[in-house]
Amino acid sequence: SGVNNWNNNQLLNWDNATNTESSMNMFYLNGTISLSDKSYVNTVFSLKNYETTDYNGGISSNYAVADKPWVDYGMRDEAWGSSTYYHRADGKQALSSQNVVYFTGHGYQSGSYSHRNESQTGLRLDYVNSIGKHEIKAGLESYTTKLRVYQISQGYEIYEQISKLDSDNSGSVSAEEVGDYNSDGSAGTASDLLDWEFSAYRNAYTTNIGYDIFGNESEDYSQNSHASAPGNPVSNRFYLQDQIEYSDVVIKAGLSFESWDPNTMGPDSDGDGKADDAGLSVINTVNNRIDRTGWKEVEAHTAILPRFGFAFPISDKTNFRAQYGSYWQEPTLSYVYLSDSRLAANVSQGNMVTTPNPAMKPEKTTSYEVGFTQQIGQSSALDIVGFYKEVRDYMQLVNRTIMLNGSEFSLAYYGTGDFGVTRGLSFNLSMRRVKGFLADFNYTWMEARGTGSDPASNFNIAWIGDEYPTVINRLDFDQTHTGSIIIDYRTQAKGLFSGLGGSAVYSFGSGQAYTPSAMVSTIFDRGWNRPLAAINSGSMPWYNNLDLRVDKKFAIGGYSVNVYALMLNALHQENVTSVQPTSGRADTDGWLSTAEGQIWLQSQSTLYPNADAEALYLDRVRNPSNWTAPRTLRVGLEANF
Secondary structure, X not given: OEOOOHHHXXXXXXXXXXXXXXXXXXXXXXXXXXXXXXXXXXXXXXXXXXXXXXXXXXXXXXXXXXXXXXXXXXXXXXXXXXXXXXXXXXXEOOOOOHHHOOOOOOOOOOOOEEEEXXXXXXXXXXXXXXXXXXXXXXXXXXXXXXXXXXXXXXXXXXXXXXXXXXXXXXXXXXXXXXXXXXXXXXXXXXXXXXXXXHHHHHHOOEEEEOEOOOOOEOOOOEOOOOEOOOEOOEEEEEEEEEEEEOOOOEEEEEEEEEEEEOOOEEEOOOOOOOXXXXXXXXXXXXXXXXXXXXXXXXXXXXXXXXXXXXXXXXXXXXXXXXXXXXXXXXXXXXXXXXXXXXXXXXXOOOOOOEEOOOOOOOEEEEEEEEEEEEEEOOXXXXXXXXXXXXEEEEEEEEEEEEEEOXXXXXXEEEEEEEEEEEEEEEEEEEEEEEOOEEEEXXXXXXXXXXXXXXOOOOHHHHHHOOOOOOOOEEOOOOOOEEEEEEEEEEOOOOHHHOOEEEEEEXXXXXXXXXXXXXXXXXXXXXXXXXXXXXXXXXXXXXXXXXXXXXXXXXEEOOEEEEEEEEEEOOOOOOOEOOOEOOOOEOOOOOHHHOHXXXXXXXXXXXXXXXXXXXXXHHHHHOOHHHEOOOOEEEEXXXXXX
16 A cells, blocks of 8 residues: 655655555464462463565565565666656656755655564463462563564665666676676676675665575575574563452562563674673674674573552542552664664765664663542542653664774764653542443643653764763653543433443643754755754643544344444544644744745745745645544444354
């Protein structure tokens, strides 16, 4: 299916959107064995596979990695009406013009290709036994993942390089045509051809995990073709928990023993036999390929994570509780698995690039929560919770001066170092169903502060090589006020109106954070967004949303069937999710109102009197993802067997 045309700026090129093929398959087998009237073992076996491929279906309907469709992306077909007719030459795509605000030029074809396959096998065992006042729980989990990735950012360059040497117009390059490419004194050898092909793919920014650089599936490492084994992370967890129930207090205590092994290689900086974060500070190449001399296995990460909580009644209608827990989160795999081909390209280019880090550590979270519940009357309860969460070892992008073949070189790669703190209060008033009505009211006050919100927070700083800020600011997801009101009604009537019900969910919240920035054109400027105030000191607009649902249950042949109509965003609110940092608005960056913007508009009206320059400009700025979805009506059928 076609992907979001707006993001590709396809206003003038609707017919040439890229294609995406994706699938997910999951299988679960759940079984319980009763050991006694007070103990049992539960087992869950799972298989999961996710695969997605982005490709140019307008040039080739083939999209499997084995088909290597990217080879054709750069070939110009001079026949009128062909998909690549508007290529300026082999490997030269149609240009975007400033005169039409840099919308993708007519006939432009995407030259990128991306494939990802992630399969996982999981096993979970849980043992539960009640012994007197104790409920003992113990269990283990193990998940093994296999990751294969093949991406080529500038696939059109492959045929461009072929066309330069393809003297017999065969569509491929022979060893004789590349000559003495590697300058070893012997021309037209298999080694010359391999080195030429390698350079072509490296310069096209190829990432290959579980493949060689040319897209052939591989299981092991090879320096010549930069083949790599698939990513194979293994996660294990063993936990032990005891819940003790006394007459006036309930205590829950436990330990979780967890490990995460990425099963990959990286440079070892201190000679201890394990790859480490500082290892990428020294990189060497041989014949344009990464030299893995001194590379070692990345050390498995382990942790003992305690959890403790207790609860007791203050009165017959009031309960108090508190809990503490320590957790971790494994890093996103795309930031961990380092393709030698990607690294070789990154250290050979002068532009800004980012590099994964095989020694990435999991993020660590410490959480505290205190709360109490007060029964109000016979049908309502008020629950108040205070929470505090601290996260350390957030991923961050860092620009470091490394030694590349004995010389200094600047390389930006991911590491850990940022931290964040989230704290707040939550109030919930719930009313159980009375005469068909049920209601729930929730309000949360929260603040989130830290040094970085996501791994890309420091991208611009890494780009220009500036000092990294260490001050604590609002995080991107900081949202001071959020709340919701839920009302549900189920009719108690018999006959025609039996099983009829309806619900309304109203939610609201204050705006998330953004950083006010100096006025520039979002379209024509370099996009560095120089801050005018503290990081994330601005707030987006508040939002509010109402969802309505009506449903009717029927009994057909002993089965339950539910027919429903669901209206999302019933009030048709234009709720903002992202703003332009120069204006604080979602619909404009404000540049057209400046003197410079007015001069541009006047020049465009003179040069192109029949074109609406302002509308074209705003079309580029107004990303549909800046707003939530409009009013949407869904009608459906649910069946329970």
